[in-house]
Amino acid sequence: MHRLSAQAERLVELALEEDLALGDATSEATLDPAAAGEGAFLAKEDLVLAGTAVAARVLERLGASCRFGRGDGDRVRGGEEVGTARGRVTALLAAERTALNFLQRLSGVATATRRAVEALAQGGGRTRLLDTRKTTPGFRLLEKAAVRAGGGTNHRLSLGDGILIKDNHVAASGGVAEAVRRARARAGALLRIEVEVVDLAGLDAAIAAGADLVLLDNMDDAGIAAAVARAAGRVRLEASGNMTLERLPRVAATGVDFVSMGAITHSARAVDLSFELR
Amino acid sequence: MHRLSAQAERLVELALEEDLALGDATSEATLDPAAAGEGAFLAKEDLVLAGTAVAARVLERLGASCRFGRGDGDRVRGGEEVGTARGRVTALLAAERTALNFLQRLSGVATATRRAVEALAQGGGRTRLLDTRKTTPGFRLLEKAAVRAGGGTNHRLSLGDGILIKDNHVAASGGVAEAVRRARARAGALLRIEVEVVDLAGLDAAIAAGADLVLLDNMDDAGIAAAVARAAGRVRLEASGNMTLERLPRVAATGVDFVSMGAITHSARAVDLSFELR
Amino acid sequence: MHRLSAQAERLVELALEEDLALGDATSEATLDPAAAGEGAFLAKEDLVLAGTAVAARVLERLGASCRFGRGDGDRVRGGEEVGTARGRVTALLAAERTALNFLQRLSGVATATRRAVEALAQGGGRTRLLDTRKTTPGFRLLEKAAVRAGGGTNHRLSLGDGILIKDNHVAASGGVAEAVRRARARAGALLRIEVEVVDLAGLDAAIAAGADLVLLDNMDDAGIAAAVARAAGRVRLEASGNMTLERLPRVAATGVDFVSMGAITHSARAVDLSFELR
Amino acid sequence: MHRLSAQAERLVELALEEDLALGDATSEATLDPAAAGEGAFLAKEDLVLAGTAVAARVLERLGASCRFGRGDGDRVRGGEEVGTARGRVTALLAAERTALNFLQRLSGVATATRRAVEALAQGGGRTRLLDTRKTTPGFRLLEKAAVRAGGGTNHRLSLGDGILIKDNHVAASGGVAEAVRRARARAGALLRIEVEVVDLAGLDAAIAAGADLVLLDNMDDAGIAAAVARAAGRVRLEASGNMTLERLPRVAATGVDFVSMGAITHSARAVDLSFELR
């Protein structure tokens, strides 16, 4: 049996319930409930695969078995078979759409991530791609895993596994130094502290306050380059805001440690896969 | 309090849990837990709004209040305020990202739908836009509502509120006539029966079998026009497959009753909205 | 493993929890927890069987296995064995009562339905028996399946898979024509529209408005016959209200398409079945 | 807000979900979502009321308010108003059927119980009516409360709040004395022990073993009378099996402490109540 996080398990349950709340009227009317069959998942375009475990779990919850020959992170060519499923035909048909909906979306995220990682590599290869919290509600862990499958690095997974001090936090604390001090005192001993800044003065203050990372918000390429020079390795730097595939090589060329992009999760196009009964 | 379907309520719960499973480490460390505040949701580009109830519910579940001045289906210009929220600052900051993630995605669906509906209108205005079951898992009812907000018409919401007989069902029944007969006998008295066909011979058989609708799968514009002529009003027709914004006026010009597009839900780009604390 | 709808699965869970919230004090005190056994489900009177999957699932959730030799919809004579179960004796005894409570109730619904279907057949055989939404809360899908097992036809399963326009909807819309128009515009493309009327004028208006079905509310046999004549096949007709077994042949003789009866679900007597350990 | 047990709360949730899984297609299409209204629950026949809290909770979960002027256990005449509800008309119409389904079933149980209690009273008035575990799955606590509303006494509520030693337990323990000893050692200090017997020899053994109650299974009136004489007050006695309204006075005349009847819960006819919007 494929094991998912408790969150993903509940999402699969929701997904099946929304489609099957009243049963599958067509199959119940026309198919032999005992008839068994098998089918294959096929890529219909070139893609980076992700979401195989959750897609398999959809099948399994309806009593079918499912096995993916290709794994998350694999590059797949259009036309290739990526997995197979066996079980009652009624189960295969009831699960098909939901399994594909997961697979197409998550492979879409992995594919978009891979493309961005490759664009960064053109700028020198040192800069890593980060994701954000701009994920599909309920899909956080699944999309974060798809980002890793595409070659990206996760930023924090949630509001609880990392400290990111923004302007509101600084204002409420009476300054960045005090905000960082409070965070150090309160947060778990294994969390790093990142501070968001908009200019070099902010960067200086964040470094002085003892930040582990600094997020450079909406700076242009020159600004990022200046920040890299100013930090001089004393702190890790993340550039964020208005990132496009076309711009990524130039940003990477600044030598910034990380670039983050919301679009790889919130606006990735679903890639095309199908399920064919044999 | 905003009322959602039980499904949407569970999705909101999942979404908040995935982000807050370990609390909000930054706010807990740096903010006064009793401090109150307010903020506004702003459109950052032209869009058709959707998802206001679910976004509001995210705020409410964390104890804040939320009110949208603009409603689902409204056209909003970039720069306009669409809603406001009040409550503890810690709650506003904890809810902000999740509320936006819902709002941006669902408004993205409504906006994409509106664009497609307008494209169809250029073809004569009689043809209605249908959605599909290619929705984000867990978001079925929310995305179907966003489609309506955008001016589209829903196809079935699930496998249980409509009969759609495809090739596998026909094969298992020994013919389309028998498949329709079985469906008629078994399905609820208020469900219509649709049959998927790939050519005019299939259309003839479906009409003879007593189908209420016929889905024309992957036909080109000429094929659709021929089907419209052949059906001559005896059955409603839906055209599906490879629909693009550019092609829609031509398809509408055939006079087909419905056109369905998966892309309005599975690949809609998230539109840009922000939440600004005042 | 027996597969149930998510709803039925949750109902089984509720049922076992209410009986076993504090454990099974007697069996835990007196039985060997490792002892295995088997038993049989026996009909104690003539009946139409229903609910076998849910009864089996009760056993399975406690770790026993269960197999029914007779299926839903089968006529069974008093004294016949309908199924067997094996497993730990503590599990069999803990599940027995709950399994029987499901089986007796649902077979009661199927048996009552069969009786009504037979009464309709005496009137000519064309009229089909419909159920209603007057079902046991939580048992909707189970009782609807039991109705089918008994030979009945389902009306809508829920408020979402069919349109039934009643007086309040007409009043709020400013007339039946507008109500039907709104329903057509808003509802899914695969739903039929039914309008409830109390007299022939209402029937005329409903037909003019484009209703697919008309519900004749509380009409006597002569009124139903008049409606059948007036409709003249332009619309399907359902007769509802004050239906008794004795009256059904006369109603069927009017040639009405459907008769609906709440009593087959809300007041069916539980039929007698037992479980005997061997 | 009406408070229910956690079990009943989950059952209400199930009941609303099964009816509203896909929304209320008719009301959403035809009604103004903001329009408010009110309505009344009316008895359509003489009955003993039960289930008011759960019916009210159904309304409340959809955002309406509900107040019952008559309480559980009240005798109500046909035509009397028993409660009122206010709120959005869409909520009232969405909740109506589910609220009535609860109210009609539970009032049916209370009404059937009252009738049996009155029959016992004709036999002398000392004998109390007990219910059984033959309840509707998921409705255990609700139906047990309806039995109390009707004047009956509850037997155990579950397998965990009472010891009832049957033949299988005796056999596994090697005799009734050992079974009772084990139960005494293992069960909570506040539980009584009942032993099921089929004849006077069994009764003697149960008394000797220290049972607190003895269940006389399927004895005829003479047998029950003989058991009462033999027990001579050393142990409480419960008569069970084949009880009918007609027989109850004769059984009560034997002076037995308790009579138990499954039919008051498993086969009570739903009594007639309606909800009328004003």
Add this chain to the structure above:
Amino acid sequence: MHRLSAQAERLVELALEEDLALGDATSEATLDPAAAGEGAFLAKEDLVLAGTAVAARVLERLGASCRFGRGDGDRVRGGEEVGTARGRVTALLAAERTALNFLQRLSGVATATRRAVEALAQGGGRTRLLDTRKTTPGFRLLEKAAVRAGGGTNHRLSLGDGILIKDNHVAASGGVAEAVRRARARAGALLRIEVEVVDLAGLDAAIAAGADLVLLDNMDDAGIAAAVARAAGRVRLEASGNMTLERLPRVAATGVDFVSMGAITHSARAVDLSFELR
């Protein structure tokens, strides 16, 4: 598969979710996800074992298997192996801490209980040790079972499987006689009634009212002895309040039927067990 109560199952789920909400970052980074392994649970001190089923279930939920060679209630020496587990190494490491947290706490309860039971035995051996409702929230049934494993007897498991009339109930009823009468009328037929008293006058009143047990609240040894003499076997007696291991033999020497101690559940020290991968 190990079967737990529905409550315990949900607690295990909670426990795994709180530890694995964001996955196991270390194992996912460093281990081969397919590597299998096995390990053993070892006692690190002398103890009475309890909680084996729930600990095993923790492993099983992550896909590992688990078998305990020693059972609940067994005395185990420091150094002995009590069970083994096999499965994917990532699963074993993810489950280890949670399984131990259950096992150490519940064995701690059993060990503390055994010690108190032995102290009572020094006072004559007739007095039984009762637990209370002062249990860890969510662990009621698990800790009650651990008490039994340690040789103790359960008081009621919940507020619903026993009647315990305290001063507030007496005051609201207008006297102990009326309180007992009400309880007799309302409670299930298989529940005993206990009355809490603080002196001999209270004891006399409780006996006169027909109580089955009397709880002697916070009496000293002499007071308990006097109560035993006064009751003279007409009612069972429970002594409660300020019980320590050192005092128990003296209390037992009074001949009181039961002594109850909250500390065996609310303040038992966790005993030391470890899990070692081989």
Add this chain to the structure above:
Amino acid sequence: MHRLSAQAERLVELALEEDLALGDATSEATLDPAAAGEGAFLAKEDLVLAGTAVAARVLERLGASCRFGRGDGDRVRGGEEVGTARGRVTALLAAERTALNFLQRLSGVATATRRAVEALAQGGGRTRLLDTRKTTPGFRLLEKAAVRAGGGTNHRLSLGDGILIKDNHVAASGGVAEAVRRARARAGALLRIEVEVVDLAGLDAAIAAGADLVLLDNMDDAGIAAAVARAAGRVRLEASGNMTLERLPRVAATGVDFVSMGAITHSARAVDLSFELR
């Protein structure tokens, strides 16, 4: 309304269900369901308070209100009132035990933590007290908050918000350098990496591998001092294993950064608090 994490909310639900699964038999029999009352929470010994929000939530879920005048982390003297509650008397009595069970346990954790923090302070004051994952299953976040209330610092909250590389991870990776490299590549950008070692050679390797923290497992005071000297500030150090209150000042005197103790959560004695109805 008091807001808890979703986990804590589910734990409160479990706790109330386990106690009220069958209702409150005594109160339902003897009390007026409409009678209102109020009561106070009182400390019965000196303690550090914790758990007020969860205790209040228990009351609120049963419809009562609750307000604590003293907050988490406050030192309270025996005899002081810490909070009050108002509502129906039946609700107050039904909630009392569960609210106290939370409050006593969590205040016990805070009190034990404070004691250990004070012992560390005697050794110089620089060393901070860490908790562990040896918490009560289901209580992770609640006990971690109680530790902070007592003046301690949290280690990671779960397996996902920190990297702790132990011997198994090192072995599977083929060395500590590779294990750290893998962790760096895979873990979120905001997580620190800790490596567990048993001697100075291990410490050297961990520092060389780039660890952020090093856990010194089961070293004696001299070993810890030697490690502090060897690390010379290049890495933070945590001492763990066999920590007792008596030993803490000596460990702190070594200048180690952190000391972790499982006993403050797994074996804290419940402190004494009561709830008195007025």
